[in-house]
Amino acid sequence: MSSNQLDKKSEAWSALFSEPMSELVKRYTASVFFDKRLWQADIQGSLAHAEMLAAQGIIGASDLADIQRGMAQITSEIEAGTFQWQLDLEDVHLNIEARLTQLVGDAGKRLHTGRSRNDQVATDVRLWLRGETDLIIGLLTDLQRALVEVAERNVEVILPGFTHLQVAQPVSFAHHLLAYVEMFSRDAERFADVRRRTNRLPLGSAALAGTTYPLDRERVAKTLGMEGVCQNSLDGVSDRDFAIEFTAAASLCMVHISRLSEELILWMSQNFGFVKIADRFTTGSSIMPQKKNPDVPELARGKTGRVVGHLMGLITLMKGQPLAYNKDNQEDKEPLFDTVDTLKDTLRIFAEMVGGQVNPATGAKEGGITVNAAAMEAAANKGYATATDLADYLVKKGLPFRDAHETVAHAVKAATSHNCDLSELPLTVLQGFHPSIEKDVYGVLSLRGSLSARNTLGGTAPAQVREQIARHRNRLG
Ligand code: ARG
Numbered sequence: 001m002s003s004n005q006l007d008k009k010s011e012a013w014s015a016l017f018s019e020p021m022s023e024l025v026k027r028y029t030a031s032v033f034f035d036k037r038l039w040q041a042d043i044q045g046s047l048a049h050a051e052m053l054a055a056q057g058i059i060g061a062s063d064l065a066d067i068q069r070g071m072a073q074i075t076s077e078i079e080a081g082t083f084q085w086q087l088d089l090e091d092v093h094l095n096i097e098a099r100l101t102q103l104v105g106d107a108g109k110r111l112h113t114g115r116s117r118n119d120q121v122a123t124d125v126r127l128w129l130r131g132e133t134d135l136i137i138g139l140l141t142d143l144q145r146a147l148v149e150v151a152e153r154n155v156e157v158i159l160p161g162f163t164h165l166q167v168a169q170p171v172s173f174a175h176h177l178l179a180y181v182e183m184f185s186r187d188a189e190r191f192a193d194v195r196r197r198t199n200r201l202p203l204g205s206a207a208l209a210g211t212t213y214p215l216d217r218e219r220v221a222k223t224l225g226m227e228g229v230c231q232n233s234l235d236g237v238s239d240r241d242f243a244i245e246f247t248a249a250a251s252l253c254m255v256h257i258s259r260l261s262e263e264l265i266l267w268m269s270q271n272f273g274f275v276k277i278a279d280r281f282t283t284g285s286s287i288m289p290q291k292k293n294p295d296v297p298e299l300a301r302g303k304t305g306r307v308v309g310h311l312m313g314l315i316t317l318m319k320g321q322p323l324a325y326n327k328d329n330q331e332d333k334e335p336l337f338d339t340v341d342t343l344k345d346t347l348r349i350f351a352e353m354v355g356g357q358v359n360p361a362t363g364a365k366e367g368g369i370t371v372n373a374a375a376m377e378a379a380a381n382k383g384y385a386t387a388t389d390l391a392d393y394l395v396k397k398g399l400p401f402r403d404a405h406e407t408v409a410h411a412v413k414a415a416t417s418h419n420c421d422l423s424e425l426p427l428t429v430l431q432g433f434h435p436s437i438e439k440d441v442y443g444v445l446s447l448r449g450s451l452s453a454r455n456t457l458g459g460t461a462p463a464q465v466r467e468q469i470a471r472h473r474n475r476l477g
Contacts (some may be wrong), residue, residue, distance in 0.1 A: 031330050032085055034337065035092045039078055041127035042092050043071050045120060048223040049203060050111055058213050059110045066107035070100040091330075092124075093117050114213035115206060118237040118325040122202035125332065127224065129246060132340045133195045139347035140188040140253070141476055144181050146355025148472045150369055151177040155462050155469070157373040158447045159274070160380040167383025170447045173376060175460040178468050183256040185475075190249040198242040201226045205236030208324035238324040240314070243336050247311040250339045251304075257346055258304040261297035268294050273375045278367040281353045296353060300346050307342055310335035380447050384412050384422055389450045390441070397436040407433050421445075 021029075047068065054064035074096060077083040089095045094117075101108030151174035161171035201224065204210070204217035210233040217229045230236030267274035277294065285291035313335045321328055356368030387408050394404035411433045415422050423445035430437045443449045455461035 026087060029090065030087050031091045031333065032087060032089065032095055035333055036085055037337065038092050038124045038128050039096065041124040042096055043075060044127060044224065045123045045203060046111060047071055048220045049115055051223060052216050052220045053113060055219065056214055056216055058113055063107040063110050066104040067100065067111055070104040070108060073103055074099055093120055114211040114215050115203065118207050119202045119205040122237055126198050126242060129242065130195060130199050133191050133198065136343060136347065137188050137191050139344060139351065140184050142351040143347055144184050144472065145476050146351045147177050147181050148469060148476065149355050152469055154371055155465050157371060157376060158380050158451060159376045160383065160385055167385050169388055170380045170385045170450050171460040172451060172462060172465050173371065174465045178465065180256065180260050181472055187249065187253040187256065194242065194245045194249050196227060197245065199226050200228045200230050202230045202236035205230060205233035208234055208237055234324040240318055240329060240332050243332050244314050247314050247336065247339050250343045251308045251311045253343060254304040254307045254346065257350060258301045261301040264297045265294050274372055276370040277353055296349060303342050303346060307339050310339045377447065381421055384415065386422060386445045386447065386450045387412055389444045389453060390422060393441060393444045394434060394436065
């Protein structure tokens with residue numbers, strides 16, 4: 001390199017090139033505008049690498065001190081917003097290295113010993129994603145807590161449970177919410193599992209084949225808090241499985257959010273009227289003054305498509321790549337970054353929309369979901385939600401289930417023609433369907449009776465739901 005400074009990207013490799021890049025190609029190949037967000041991970045990785053180089057006697061102690069001083073300066077410049085990011089220097093790695101060399105001279109030029117941008121970028125993305133994964137697991141805990149809080153207040157509230165979007169059997173509203181808690185708890189497990197495979201160190205793979213310097217890769221892994229070292233240099237530089245797995249976990253999590261969104265949108269409609277969300281999560285219409293539209297759940301449902309799209313993008317990105325690093329891999333960042341941003345915002349907003357926000361004056365949570373228990377119960381009273389209970393009653397009286405099923409079908413037909421519920425049919429009419437029916441049948445036909453009869457593990461009986469709430473509380477801390 002001719003000068004002390006690395007002002008132009010071309011100077012990062014050699015004098016081999018006889019013509020400069022066109023502005024268009026420069027812009028096309030550069031990544032600094034989006035990968036600069038990796039700066040902290042880049043510096044962290046470089047410092048761990050430099051410490052190891054010094055410990056191994058590959059660079060001197062004074063070089064290490066210079067690198068540390070330079071990186072501290074760069075950190076404050078980036079934090080203060082005074083760092084000059086240059087398109088000419090292509091990416092976050094060359095920008096930081098160039099500034100380091102500008103600040104500390106030769107020590108800066110020694111930092112890249114035994115390293116390539118190929119193992120450097122793979123390390124940076126992993127370090128960055130590890131931190132984001134931890135934040136996301138925390139946000140999933142917040143959302144689960146919010147759902148459990150609302151569940152706790154609604155154990156006895158009865159919702160028509162649907163299959164095929166037709167009234168099926170009554171369920172506790174809390175039970176319904178806890179179904180989502182199960183989904184989000186699996187999401188958290190999945191992210192924790194992906195984190196293990198993300199948290200392995202590619203650095204030391206160098207360009208693709210390893211390096212001639214006596215690196216101590218285990219030491220770097222330990223410094224960076226990584227659980228292990230990538231064991232094959234070709235795989236180390238080219239593996240993006242962790243990014244795909246992460247985006248797959250994020251897609252599934254967004255699918256869960258999207259299903260909850262769809263239910264909130266239905267429940268908020270005039271036809272259902274089951275719940276309300278706080279006004280700040282809705283918008284009005286510019287033409288219809290009566291409207292309050294559920295924009296936040298609708299957008300979350302829409303953004304799910306965007307995240308699933310990123311998964312398709314990333315998996316397709318890898319499909320035709322020969323080993324090892326190819327520039328294609330630079331395209332991993334924008335989908336991954338957008339996935340993280342979208343998921344984090346969505347989880348944050350949902351925790352607040354469901355559970356409300358702490359009012360600093362009172363310490364109480366305000367503004368979460370408002371439940372219209374009467375509307376839910378009225379809806380559960382339509383559609384013969386306790387027909388299965390009547391069949392089960394007859395089975396307990398000795399009828400085979402298939403016969404009981406048929407008998408109840410006749411009873412439902414009669415109730416339909418009288419335009420009333422099963423529980424509104426007089427005892428004599430019910431006895432006409434089967435003589436074993438007695439007065440106690442009305443307990444069975446009630447929504448509350450139906451609920452508390454489903455008292456097996458995982459069932460909707462309030463006693464079971466309370467146990468599940470206690471289990472979640474214990475688990476979520
Ligand atoms: N900006 C590049 C990326 O994100 C860094 C690695 C470049 N390596 C190379 N051999 N061109 O993938």
